[in-house]
Amino acid sequence: MEIKKIRDLSLIRLDETRTMVVACDSCGGVGSKKWDAYKVPPVYVGGFSARVVLLELICAGAKVVALTDNICNEMDNTGKEIIAGIKKELKAAGIEDVILTGSTEENFATVSTAVGMTAVGLADQKDLKVNSVRGEAVIISAGVPKVGKEIDLEGDSEIIDYKTLYGLLKNPSVYEIVPVGSRGIAYEAGQLALYNNLRCHINDDCGVDVQKSGGPETSVIAAVDGKAVRDILQDVPETHVIGYLRFL
Incomplete structure (x- = not known):
């Protein structure tokens, strides 16, 4: 198995024809909590955070198969709103049949919004759009x-x-x-x-x-x-x- 790190992407060569592509991003201090630096409803936090990793995979020519949201806040209601934003973004991207999973913080009260997002995709080697510039x-x-x-x-x-x-x-x-x-x-x-x-x-x-x-x-x-x-x-x-x- 061959593993490469190219720009913000991790590429894992599964076999002669298939490659797994992984992208991740984080967002902190944006939301509706007391100490958030930029006040917006959490639904937008979810949507734009998902957008970042989705664009990375789409541009690489990979089909998104899984998305994880590591929400550093409570499920009710910050987590629910972030997840709603993620689902809305997936729909906008025309992505269906994707595994959406994640975690929330239920042990401690939080005063700022934060989320980590990871997307996993699969691509046929011939369809990868990474290091694919044909000269000048x-x-x-x-x-x-x-x-x-x-x-x-x-x-x-x-x-x-x-x-x-x-x-x-x-x-x-x-x-x-x-x-x-x-x-x-x-x-x-x-x-x-x-x-x-x-x-x-x-x-x-x-x-x-x-x-x-x-x-x-x-x-x-x-x-x-x-x-x-x-x-x-x-x-x-x-x-x-x-x-x-x-x-x-």
């Missing part, structure tokens, strides 16, 4: 990097949605997609280049803040065939050319 490529971003109060919780049309993401995944001119987390677009572009043995160049004025936190993965970057860039920019909302990948 253009880097684009889709969606606006946002965090905290910048996100419209009732529905934000500027952040990457699942319909757009699935469309990019089906496009043969899109080589690899990477979600953008708290370290920003420039960091993720550097990691994309590193793991594909390429050199990354970021354009000075690309129309988006490449250092800004992407929060709960409100945007993604993608390495695409340079010949397809114009069509992708026209078809996908909130896209920008970030830079390019070149041979070392």
Whole structure:
């Protein structure tokens, strides 16, 4: 059995054809409890926390089979609301027949909201979208990097949605997609280049803040065939050319 750590993903080669993909994330200080730094209903904590790990697996080309929520609060009512948010996000992603399991804190009273999320997926080796850039490529971003109060919780049309993401995944001119987390677009572009043995160049004025936190993965970057860039920019909302990948 072969195990690899690539960016925020753990890949476990099960046999000649199948790979298990694991992604995890944590969220703390966001919720409706006394000492939460950012006050929001726990249902959004569950939804956006699930979104992070789901996007990681979806972008990697894996089918989500299990999701665990390690809720560091009581089941009634914080846990129930977080779980409701997770189920809503799974539905938005079109994911069914998934094992949802987890734990809550019932021994002690808590004054801040926290949850750890882990997603497990399976992929045929031929379908993996990890380290799959075919040489030189253009880097684009889709969606606006946002965090905290910048996100419209009732529905934000500027952040990457699942319909757009699935469309990019089906496009043969899109080589690899990477979600953008708290370290920003420039960091993720550097990691994309590193793991594909390429050199990354970021354009000075690309129309988006490449250092800004992407929060709960409100945007993604993608390495695409340079010949397809114009069509992708026209078809996908909130896209920008970030830079390019070149041979070392």
